[in-house]
Amino acid sequence: MKFEAPVAVTEIAAIIGAALEGNSKLMAGGINEIHKVREGDISFVDFEKYYDAALNSAATIIIINRKVACPEGKALLVTDDPFSAFVSLVKRFRPFEPAAKPISDTAVIGPDTIIQPNVFIGNHVRIGNNCIIHPNVTIYDHSVIGDNVIIHAGTVIGADAFYFKRRKERDVIYDKLESCGRVVIEDDVEIGAGCTIDKGVSGDTIIGQGTKLDNMIHIGHGTVIGRNCLFAAQVGIGGKAIIEDNVILWGQVGVSKDLTIGKDAIVLAQSGVPSSLEGSKTYFGYPAEEARMKRRELAWIKRIPEIWEKITNK
């Protein structure tokens, strides 16, 4: 998420009540996740095992829960609870704005785009030209949609990231991370009916150019999908996955979060993908393996009675 205008790190420190270490002259350009940050970005870290990644990332300002040596030219904002600090920044710089009407006056929509009845288009949404948005679609605030995009009925673009912090000490144990990322849908994408594509926590969820999604597909927060992918109905993909170009996922495939599926990979129906897959291969099963290996395994299973026969009958 980019701020509308840069914000002084001292102001950020004041908002979240953090001790400021390092360069107090810095201006923050926005908030982003460690794997996506650029110079000027704020990021947050609250697990020691991720300290190094955060401190060595491109992030200029790091919200952290313990005082450590501040890298040259950066600023640390030290606070007991970086998670809550992040949430308060989101609430301050990207507060939820209730809709005054079904299609916001702040939305910008290309002249040849068709918006069917009962569609909701939130604040600051941008939709390109020559699109069709079918009935009962919901497009949350700040979503960005390119040209020649078709979105079928009932689909939801930009709902909140499903991201909670467990607070064992509380009665209601899950603490919601307010998300401030966006959904960005590139040109020539078609999205089926009844899909849900969540926005990123602070980065963007991206559907690459020319990708086609069938019905009832779920895409988690911050996931980045390449160009010309093809996903069949009822596929589900967790948060912050990277799906490279030309990947084909058949029906009801489930893909876990924080992994990469390489270019040109094919995953057969109902498979489950718990970890990264190399490109240019065909996978099957749960956990997904190369399909020809998996088929061989299924054939071996059928032979167990024969094995039993062999060892008991001689």
Added chain:
Amino acid sequence: MKFEAPVAVTEIAAIIGAALEGNSKLMAGGINEIHKVREGDISFVDFEKYYDAALNSAATIIIINRKVACPEGKALLVTDDPFSAFVSLVKRFRPFEPAAKPISDTAVIGPDTIIQPNVFIGNHVRIGNNCIIHPNVTIYDHSVIGDNVIIHAGTVIGADAFYFKRRKERDVIYDKLESCGRVVIEDDVEIGAGCTIDKGVSGDTIIGQGTKLDNMIHIGHGTVIGRNCLFAAQVGIGGKAIIEDNVILWGQVGVSKDLTIGKDAIVLAQSGVPSSLEGSKTYFGYPAEEARMKRRELAWIKRIPEIWEKITNK
């Protein structure tokens, strides 16, 4: 379902054309399912194997398809077809009321709750304070929603139970059970986009306080979910399941009806749960077993070729 005011058992008998046995002075307070009935409730039973459970339950008035000895102080309503009798009571005491407008005048909504555009809120719905109901959500009649609840776009609360009686003798063999239960969503719950939570047949479907549901989750009729549960996207749960507190279900897990998942259980992605699971353990696979056992089993499958080698090469 509770009646607005108690109804004389003689009136109930007349409505459904049943023979009344036992205490004819009773007043019926409502209709409920055998596992949830309280004193004053009507229940129905049409399978002999459930007769004892029904007769010994707290239900005061039992619609039954054969004359049996009436327990002390209760009333039996004997009719050939208790299922149809139940349906006629639902139609009489909780008839479908077509909506006059998108947000019913009989709905009660807390003052700081935000209702986004294109939302439907049915008759007699109650929504607490400080909630956000996102666009294109549908909330059927009589649903009850607590405080601090977030419901994302396109979600459907309170659709009919999926419950049919097979009538082999008819041309159209499935006979619909009209349902009169409710959906009750407690405080601090968040429900993702594109979810469907059905109402109970006559009892309530309950989502416990602090529970968080990701997108495209289906919850069947009368299922009771505890506090602080966490369900990932595309989970499906059948009717009348009991999911205790703090249960975590990962993506695309399927849970059958009429079972219990114990407190603190975790079910890994894509698993299928056909029967009850003890709490405080981690499960995996279909049928779901303890994950460490299942992982061992997967390792053994990989060793079948080695076994074959061993028995053929010596």
Added chain:
Amino acid sequence: MKFEAPVAVTEIAAIIGAALEGNSKLMAGGINEIHKVREGDISFVDFEKYYDAALNSAATIIIINRKVACPEGKALLVTDDPFSAFVSLVKRFRPFEPAAKPISDTAVIGPDTIIQPNVFIGNHVRIGNNCIIHPNVTIYDHSVIGDNVIIHAGTVIGADAFYFKRRKERDVIYDKLESCGRVVIEDDVEIGAGCTIDKGVSGDTIIGQGTKLDNMIHIGHGTVIGRNCLFAAQVGIGGKAIIEDNVILWGQVGVSKDLTIGKDAIVLAQSGVPSSLEGSKTYFGYPAEEARMKRRELAWIKRIPEIWEKITNK
């Protein structure tokens, strides 16, 4: 898809820029798929292996990508790209008509049918009598719905077929097949919340009389479902499948495209059906097999450690 009035084959040839071979006096009645064509229909074929099927089908007019001998009494329309020719016919004879209002003036709706708020009903839709269409349902143009049909909230009827041609030579490799089929829902059908039923490419997707669908069910383009079927939540069925009468599919079952499931078959929860299944049997697993065989197989897997013990300990 039937044309409103017959169209001369010479006009069709002119529209798509094809060379006309054979009977140039023919009138085309409509467009259909090879497995559904009747006399007077146009069909298209662009793979040599399907030439015979197309030429020997009931189709009177065949769009084809190579000049071959024209069967007696038929007409061939020879063009390099039958796929694009088909698309241009759809755009000409069944162009997308943006909606002027949420319920089209050209829709015909039975007098005792209840349409709840926020429903979209497209152009030329026909809905019978005594139906309930719940809130936020979308019914695309040309859909046909019988009597006594219930459609729950958020369901989408008649979205486009998910059908693309891969064009390796292009930058955006998937070329959309514009679909012109319909969804036809027969009498006494109930469809749950959040379902998606796609229209056929040029034939119809049919839900047979008395069939009941639970929530979040996806039915692909051109699939034909028989009478009195029962599908539990989150079932997905690919395109052009044939599901015969009385078939029961339990929750999260996935069914591939272009196959047949025979009458009275039962498929247990989470199973995957990659190819046709005989009727009157119960199936389970992926790939789905007869349940009793599959259960035996699961029992054998459990015995691998015993086998290992036996061969290593003696």
